[in-house]
Amino acid sequence: MHVVMTSAGIGRIEDGAVAVLDAPYPDPNTVIETTGSLDALGGAKVVRRIPLDGDELDLRAPLGRPRALWGVGLNYHSKAERTGRPAPDEPVLYLAGSSSVSAPGAAVRLPAEETVQMDYEAEIAVVIGRTLDRAAESEAWSAVAAITAANDMTARDVMKRTGTPALAKSFPGFTPLGASLLARDAIADPDAIGVRSWVGDERRQDSSSADMIFAIPELLARISRYAALRPGDVVLTGTPAGTGQDRDDFLRPGDTVRIEVDGVLPLTTHVRA
Template structure:
């Protein structure tokens, strides 16, 4: 099952159209908070159907309570960066206020002189995970979606704090649809691709992860409880702007494609008068 949140309510994607559901839930996150599953939407009555290209899609989860991310989690990215494989996941927590709807514009702040894209597979939690084993992870996952874990590389370099480099408003585009795990052809090899202005720049599968989805969420759950509606971004493969020496510019279009879900498209608005001295955090913080 593939679920979307539209301006007209929740819907299932069926035969290239959206079946708007007869439910009072405003978004997928609200369903998970109450039911701990999306399965109830499979049998939900349909109010009406609208063509997919006529629907206005919004952030499928509303504003998640927690958005976790992991750095350097693909073999290809570690190799491109010339870095060793980490022994433990490099985890961070980004501000959920950075979540952006699919198809929306992200305005790059003046403080960020090296804005970058990171196409990723996002995992949505359905039921509470705390001190969970790897075998308990997939049964507690509501589904997957596409994410663009945008990063201000200059802010990362000068502050060494991932949360600051990734939490600007709009820096976490998420969506457009959520696919339930039972619909995935191969949970261990989910493909993720990123295109910038139509050019394919990232292409890998979750088989290339250093810490697979089950290991990543299991490890994280031993330090923090993952709650229904929480999102875990699972890392980005090689081919980011950092790897290519080419950062985002005004008018750029980023398209993240993840197996089984609608593509996530984001449009970049880049102010012309960018100055790295407009922000107080321009030197490393001790």
């Protein structure tokens, strides 16, 4: 199932259109928190259809404000090689403020008083559907409800100055999520999910989850050793080489970043002064 949140309500993507549903939930994340998956939307009545390429479609953040927003640093071999750092033995984990989440198409302010190194990071975001508490790697993937695209924006100079990922990543709007959710059952192989980024018309990143140092099931299992993952929690799974940090070329007002993750709608973010 492929799900979006629109100004008209929750919708399923079907035959080039959004089928807006008569569903008793404010957003898809509430469906996941309540039922553990998106399956409850499968039989919901369709009340209207909006063309995907029409002007009527107004996409909103499909996950609202997740209760927990986990991230991992240096989780692609290509990124480690580009930076000259060894692959870590343990994932480098952090929590970001959920107030940083923004909607597809949002204009995110460059906080110039704090940073001159605003960076983009194309990532596969995983939405938890069932509690994972000291889970085995073999059971972790079955606890996933859906995936989506994320732009894990980072103020690199703030990271260096403070040593605190949460501060470098929690500015308002710095975590765009969306534009749609793809249910786990629609994903053939969690180790073959493509992820790409563009700044303007230039492709900057192009990789897949096959290059991850800690594959998605292993990453979730490792987090769950120390902190229980609950339904609706979101885990950002790292970014491949090609970020602004790698190129010494950071975002500027007027830039547009597009993130693509296989199976979901593109996630676009605009940078404003």
